[in-house]
Amino acid sequence: MFRRLRASWRRLLATLGGDLHGEREITDELRSHLDHHIEDNLRAGMTRDVAERAARVHAGGLGQTVEQVRDRRGLAWLDSLTQDVHCAARSARRRPKFAVVAVLTLAIGIGTTTALFSLVYAVLLNPFNYEGADRTVNLSLLTDTGAPQGVFLTADQLTQLRRASVVEDAVATDAFGMTLTGGDLPEYARTLFYSLNGPGFLGIRPVLGRIFTEADTLGGGTPARVVILSYAFWRSRFAGATDVVGRTVQLDRTPYTIIGVAPPGFGGDILVPLDMGSDPSHAWSGGMVRLKPGTDLSAAQSELQALMTGFAAESPQRFPPGFRVRVSRLIEGRRAASFALPLVVSFAAAVLLLVVTCVTVSVLSLARGAARLRELAVRQAIGASRWRLVRQLMAESLVLALAGAGAGIAFAYWGTPRALKWLPPNSFPDVAETVYVSGPVLLFGVGLALLTSVLSGLSPALTLSRRRVGGLFQAAMVLVSDADHGRAHQVLVAAQVAFTVLLLAGTGAGVRSLLALLNTPLGYDPSNVLVVSANLPLGSYREWAARATFFEQLRARIASTPQVDAAGMSIYGGVPPRMGWRSLVEVPGRTVPPGMHPIVHRVSPEYFAALRIPVLRGRVWSAAEGQRATGVAVVTQGMARAFWPGADPIGQRIHVPELARSSSQFVLAAPGADGWMEVVGVVGDTPNIGLHDAPAPAMYVPHTVMLGDGAVFAIRTTGAEPLALLRTVREQMQAISPGQAVAQARTAQDALDAGGWARERFVVFLLSGFGVLALVLAVVGLFSVVSFSVARRVREFGIRLALGARRTTIATLALRPLAWSIAAGLVVGVALSTVANALLARWSIGDLTDPVVLKVAWLVHKFNEIAAADGFVPIEVNPSAGD
Amino acid sequence: MSKQDIWQGTLALMVLKTIELMGPQHGYGIARRIEQTSGHQLLVNYGTLYPALLKLEQEGYLTSYWDTSDNNRRAKYYKLTRTGKRRIEKATAEWEQATEILARFLSPGEA
Amino acid sequence: MVTLGEVLIALRGLEKSYPQGSGRSWVLRQIHAEIRAGEFVSIMGPSGAGKSTLLHILGMHDAEWDGEYHFLGTAVHALKPKHRSELHKAHIGFVFQSYHLLDDLTVAENLEVPLSYRDVGRKERQARVADTLDRFQIVGKKDLYPGQLSGGQQQLVGVARAVIANPQVILADEPTGNLHSEQGREIMELFTRLNAAGTTIVQVTHSETNAAYGRRIIHLRDGHVVQPEESQVHAAQA
Ligand SMILES: Nc1ncnc2c1ncn2[C@@H]1O[C@H](COP(=O)(O)OP(=O)(O)O)[C@@H](O)[C@H]1O
Numbered sequence A: 001m002f003r004r005l006r007a008s009w010r011r012l013l014a015t016l017g018g019d020l021h022g023e024r025e026i027t028d029e030l031r032s033h034l035d036h037h038i039e040d041n042l043r044a045g046m047t048r049d050v051a052e053r054a055a056r057v058h059a060g061g062l063g064q065t066v067e068q069v070r071d072r073r074g075l076a077w078l079d080s081l082t083q084d085v086h087c088a089a090r091s092a093r094r095r096p097k098f099a100v101v102a103v104l105t106l107a108i109g110i111g112t113t114t115a116l117f118s119l120v121y122a123v124l125l126n127p128f129n130y131e132g133a134d135r136t137v138n139l140s141l142l143t144d145t146g147a148p149q150g151v152f153l154t155a156d157q158l159t160q161l162r163r164a165s166v167v168e169d170a171v172a173t174d175a176f177g178m179t180l181t182g183g184d185l186p187e188y189a190r191t192l193f194y195s196l197n198g199p200g201f202l203g204i205r206p207v208l209g210r211i212f213t214e215a216d217t218l219g220g221g222t223p224a225r226v227v228i229l230s231y232a233f234w235r236s237r238f239a240g241a242t243d244v245v246g247r248t249v250q251l252d253r254t255p256y257t258i259i260g261v262a263p264p265g266f267g268g269d270i271l272v273p274l275d276m277g278s279d280p281s282h283a284w285s286g287g288m289v290r291l292k293p294g295t296d297l298s299a300a301q302s303e304l305q306a307l308m309t310g311f312a313a314e315s316p317q318r319f320p321p322g323f324r325v326r327v328s329r330l331i332e333g334r335r336a337a338s339f340a341l342p343l344v345v346s347f348a349a350a351v352l353l354l355v356v357t358c359v360t361v362s363v364l365s366l367a368r369g370a371a372r373l374r375e376l377a378v379r380q381a382i383g384a385s386r387w388r389l390v391r392q393l394m395a396e397s398l399v400l401a402l403a404g405a406g407a408g409i410a411f412a413y414w415g416t417p418r419a420l421k422w423l424p425p426n427s428f429p430d431v432a433e434t435v436y437v438s439g440p441v442l443l444f445g446v447g448l449a450l451l452t453s454v455l456s457g458l459s460p461a462l463t464l465s466r467r468r469v470g471g472l473f474q475a476a477m478v479l480v481s482d483a484d485h486g487r488a489h490q491v492l493v494a495a496q497v498a499f500t501v502l503l504l505a506g507t508g509a510g511v512r513s514l515l516a517l518l519n520t521p522l523g524y525d526p527s528n529v530l531v532v533s534a535n536l537p538l539g540s541y542r543e544w545a546a547r548a549t550f551f552e553q554l555r556a557r558i559a560s561t562p563q564v565d566a567a568g569m570s571i572y573g574g575v576p577p578r579m580g581w582r583s584l585v586e587v588p589g590r591t592v593p594p595g596m597h598p599i600v601h602r603v604s605p606e607y608f609a610a611l612r613i614p615v616l617r618g619r620v621w622s623a624a625e626g627q628r629a630t631g632v633a634v635v636t637q638g639m640a641r642a643f644w645p646g647a648d649p650i651g652q653r654i655h656v657p658e659l660a661r662s663s664s665q666f667v668l669a670a671p672g673a674d675g676w677m678e679v680v681g682v683v684g685d686t687p688n689i690g691l692h693d694a695p696a697p698a699m700y701v702p703h704t705v706m707l708g709d710g711a712v713f714a715i716r717t718t719g720a721e722p723l724a725l726l727r728t729v730r731e732q733m734q735a736i737s738p739g740q741a742v743a744q745a746r747t748a749q750d751a752l753d754a755g756g757w758a759r760e761r762f763v764v765f766l767l768s769g770f771g772v773l774a775l776v777l778a779v780v781g782l783f784s785v786v787s788f789s790v791a792r793r794v795r796e797f798g799i800r801l802a803l804g805a806r807r808t809t810i811a812t813l814a815l816r817p818l819a820w821s822i823a824a825g826l827v828v829g830v831a832l833s834t835v836a837n838a839l840l841a842r843w844s845i846g847d848l849t850d851p852v853v854l855k856v857a858w859l860v861h862k863f864n865e866i867a868a869a870d871g872f873v874p875i876e877v878n879p880s881a882g883d
Numbered sequence B: 001m002s003k004q005d006i007w008q009g010t011l012a013l014m015v016l017k018t019i020e021l022m023g024p025q026h027g028y029g030i031a032r033r034i035e036q037t038s039g040h041q042l043l044v045n046y047g048t049l050y051p052a053l054l055k056l057e058q059e060g061y062l063t064s065y066w067d068t069s070d071n072n073r074r075a076k077y078y079k080l081t082r083t084g085k086r087r088i089e090k091a092t093a094e095w096e097q098a099t100e101i102l103a104r105f106l107s108p109g110e111a
Numbered sequence C: 001m002v003t004l005g006e007v008l009i010a011l012r013g014l015e016k017s018y019p020q021g022s023g024r025s026w027v028l029r030q031i032h033a034e035i036r037a038g039e040f041v042s043i044m045g046p047s048g049a050g051k052s053t054l055l056h057i058l059g060m061h062d063a064e065w066d067g068e069y070h071f072l073g074t075a076v077h078a079l080k081p082k083h084r085s086e087l088h089k090a091h092i093g094f095v096f097q098s099y100h101l102l103d104d105l106t107v108a109e110n111l112e113v114p115l116s117y118r119d120v121g122r123k124e125r126q127a128r129v130a131d132t133l134d135r136f137q138i139v140g141k142k143d144l145y146p147g148q149l150s151g152g153q154q155q156l157v158g159v160a161r162a163v164i165a166n167p168q169v170i171l172a173d174e175p176t177g178n179l180h181s182e183q184g185r186e187i188m189e190l191f192t193r194l195n196a197a198g199t200t201i202v203q204v205t206h207s208e209t210n211a212a213y214g215r216r217i218i219h220l221r222d223g224h225v226v227q228p229e230e231s232q233v234h235a236a237q238a
C-alpha cells in the first residue's frame, strides 16, 4: 500500500514537473544504460567512436522504446484517473443533495481563505510591484536616542548617492497635496513627487502614454511640467477616458500636461517630477535606494554611513549629532505595520475555518459512506483492490474540492472588493487598487483544492475502503455497528468540535476587545463634527501675517454658516484619535526624562468648543491672544500629572525649541517667537496616539505660533448630518478664495473608524462570521453522524419506542456515543485556545481562555447537542436488503 | 500465443531469476547477464528489456530506485519484491511442467 | 497451467461462527470438500443452512473463518488480505443472488468495471464489453441503468459481469432465484456452455431442475456437509 502510494506520488511529482509519462525518467535510464555499455566497450579496448557505435547498435531503437514505455506507464494511470473522475462526477450528479452541501461547504472554506489570502498577498507578501523591489531599501537615520528620522538631500547629494558603489539607483521623493482646478469646485490631489528617474526606478509600465525620464527637463535642471495619473485617479476623476494623454490640467494654478497613466499599485492620485533646484539649501527626502544585486545590508549600511557622514559635514542642520544610518528593506516596514497582525490573525482564522469545512465534509462523506458500503463491497467482490477504492474515493473528493474551489474562488473574486468597501480608506494600504484574484492567488486556490481534497477525503477513503466484504452481503450485517467506522467518526467529530471551540474562543476574544475599545472614554464628543482640511497652493501666502489672516477669514466664514455651531482650526494633525506630534520640551527647574516627548498640538481657541473637550481648570486663551500668537498653552490632565505632579500647573512655563523658528519652507513661525509658553489652563485627555494606547501627555498652543501651509477645520453642526454641510462649506471657502480646494472631508466619527474602530470591527465581524459558520458546520456534521448512528440502530429504537420509551430517552441513547467525542473536542479546543492565546498575547485582543468565552463555547455546544437530538426524528430509514 | 508473447513471458522469468541470483541490478547489468548466461545466443535490446521491466514493476514483482553503480554512474536499480519471489517459484514450476509435456510430444519414443 | 481434473478447491475442517451472547453460534462446521477444475457443482440445502456463507468464503469475500482452504494449491487461510484479493481477482467470477449491480453505472460500464480493475487496456476493454453484450444479447440495453431493467435482465448482466474477465471458476449464489423458469433455463444453459469450455461452476440452488445441469451436488444442512441419503432422511423427518 505505501509502496504504491509512494510510486504514485513520485509519478504525480513527475507529472507536475511536466514529465507526464515518465519520459524524462525513462530517457535518463536508457542514457545510463548506454553509458555503461560504452564504458565496458572502452574497457574492452575499443576506440571511443567504435565503442559508442557498437553500444548503440546493440541497444536498438531509443525513440521507439521511449514510446513503448510511455504507453505502458502514462496511459494506464491516466486512463484509470479519468475513469475515476468521470465516475465521481456521475455519482455527484446522481446524489445532488450531498454534492451540493459538500461543494457549498468547501466553497465557503476555500472562498474565505482565498479572499483573505488575496489581501495578505497584496498587502504583506507582494505589495510592491516595483522592479527589484526586494533590493529596494528605505534609508533613514537614527538619532543618538534611537529615534528614526528621514534623510534630506540636495540635488547634488542625490547625484553622489546614486553613484555610490553599493547603490544601483536612488530617488528623491516628496508627497503632499496639490489643488486641481478646472472642475466644478477645486479638487485636492494627493501628489507623489519623484526625481525624474523615479518612474524608471519603480519600473512603472504605463497603461497609457509614457512615463517621465531624465530627458524631461526645461533646461537648467528644472523638470518639465508633466504629470502621470494614478490608475485609480484616472478611473475616478477622468472616467478612464483613453484620450487623457496630452490634456492640460491646472495644478496649484500652473498648467501641467498629462503624459501617461500608471498601472494599479503605485498609490497617490498623481505623480509629478520633483524640482530639486540647484539651491543647496533645498533638501528633499532621498529615502529610497535600490542596492546592486548581491549587496548585503550591513555592507550597504557601512558604505552609506561614510557617505552620509560626509553630507552631514556639508549640511549639519539636517543630520542629528551622532546619527547612525539605517537601511531596511521596504517589505520590513510593511510587515511591522499595525495592520499586519490583524490581517494575519484573520487569515489564520480563515484557514481554521477551512479546516473545519474539510472535517465537516469528511464527516458527511463518512456518513454517506454508510449508504455506500454495499456498493464498495460489490466493487471489492468484483476485483477492486483497496488501493483502487481509495483512489476512486479520493477522485470523488477531488471532484468535490475542485467544484468547491471554483465556486469559492468566484465568490472571493466577487466578494473581496465588495467586502473591502466596508473598510474606511487606508485601513490597509492601497488595497483598492491591488487586491484582486491574481495568478498567484488563483494558484493558491487550486492548491487549497488539492489540499482540501486530501484533508476531507483521505480519512473517509481509508475507512471506507477497509476490507470487510463478507458480512455486508448478509442481511443481518447491514445495520450492525461497525467499530472502525464509528471510531473514525468519533475522531472527526472531536476534531470538528475542537476547531470550532478555537474559532469561537477567537471570536469571543475579538468581541471583548472591540467592546473594550468602544467603552474607552473618549474625552470629547465625536458626533456631528465635520472635519475639513484645506491646503494652500504651493508657495502662496509666504508672509506670516497674511497667512494668519487668511486662515482666520476662512474659519470665521465657516463659523458664520447657518447650521454651524462652532468652528475650530488646527494646523496639521487634525482631530482625535491622532493629533499633533511629539516634541522636545524643556521645563525650568526640572529635568525632563529622556524619551518624555509630549504631544504638541497647534489649535485656535474655538477648537475646544467645537470638539467639546472640557476645560477643567484655568482658561483657554482668547481670540485676541490667538491673533497675537501669545506664548500661552493649555495642557491635558495627563500632562499636568506627568510634568508637575502635586503642583499647580497653571502659571508654569515650558519651552518648546521647535516652535522658535521655521524648520522648513512650508511653516512660518510668528515674528519674535521664542518657543516659551505659559500654562493658562488644564483640559481633559483625549486619544492622541491612536485608539489602542492611552492618551499621551499633550499640550495645546495657539496655531498662530507656527503656521503651516494647510489647516484642518473642526466644524460642529447644530445637529445636521455633518457631510450634508460639506458643499456649503466649500462654497464659503470659494467666496473667500476662488480656487481654494478641500483636501479631505470626513466626520470626526470617520476619523475614529479610520483610527482603528473600523478595522477592529471588520476583524471582529470576520471572526464572528467564521465562528457562526463553524458552528453551523458543526451542527451539520453532528446531525449527519447522529442520523448515521440512528440509521444503524433503527430497529432497536423502534422496539424501544414501541415499548413506551420517550423520545428524549431515545435522543440520549442516540447521542451517548458522541458525548465522549464532544467532550474530548471541548477539552482539546480549550487547550488549543490556551496555546493560541499565548501566541496572540502580543496583539491587544481579549483573553481566549477568558471564562466568559469558554462559557459561550460550552453553551453553544449544548445548543448543538439539542439541535442534533431533535434532528434525528425525521431521518428516513432504509434497511437495504441483503442476500 | 504469438511469438512475441512467448519471448515476453520467458524474458520476464529470466529477468526475475537474474535479479534473484545477482541481487538488485540495473537494466544494463540485467541485459549483460542474460546475454552471458545464454552464451550470447540471445540479444537483449532496449525495446524488449525496458517494457518488460516496467510491466514487472507495475505488476508489483519488482521495485526500482536510483543509485550510483560500481563505476560511479547513476543508474536505476531493480529489486525483487516478496510477490516477485513467489512468482519465480510458481513460474518455474509451470515452466518445468510445460517443458516436460512438450518434451513428451517432441520425443514420444522415450515416454 | 491447469490440467483437467486438478484440484481447484480443497476445504479441510472449515468452520464459521458468529459471537452470540457469551458463546458462539456456528454457521459452518467441519466442512471437508474438494472441487476439481472443470467440475459443475451445485450446493443445496434448506434456508439458513450456510450455503451463502460458504460461497462467500470460497469467493474470498469473507476472511473470518477457521480451518484450511486451498485454492489451486495456494493456502488461502495463510494469505494476507492483499494477496487473497489478487488471487480472487485473477481466478474468480461471482454472481450474487440479488444482482448487486452498480446503480450509478450503465450496463456497459458495469461490465467494464471488472476489466478496469484487472488493468485491461481501454481498447481491449471496449472490444470485450461489445463482445460480451453481443454474446448475452443485451446490446440494446447497454446504455440503460440497472434500475431500468427487469430482475431477469439484471441477473443476466450480473452473470455477464462475472464471466467477462474469463475467470477460471464462477461462483453463483442462487443465480436464478429471482427469475422465471425460462430465464433460469437460459442462464443454466449458459453455465453449461461455459463449463464445456473449461470453466468450473459452483452454484447454490434450491431447484432440482437447476441442480440437474451440474454433475455433482453438495448437500448442506445446519452447517454440515451431509451425504445424499442422510439428506433424504433429514428431509423425510422434516
Ligand atoms: N452476521 C451474522 N451474525 C449472526 N448470524 C448470521 C450472520 N449472518 C448470517 N448468519 C446466520 O448464518 C446462517 C447461515 O446463513 P446463510 O449462509 O445466509 O444461509 P443460506 O444461504 O443457506 O440460506 C443463518 O442461520 C444466519 O442467521
Ligand SMILES: [Mg+2]
Residues within 6 Å of the ligand: A883, C051, C052, C053
Ligand atoms: Mg443464501
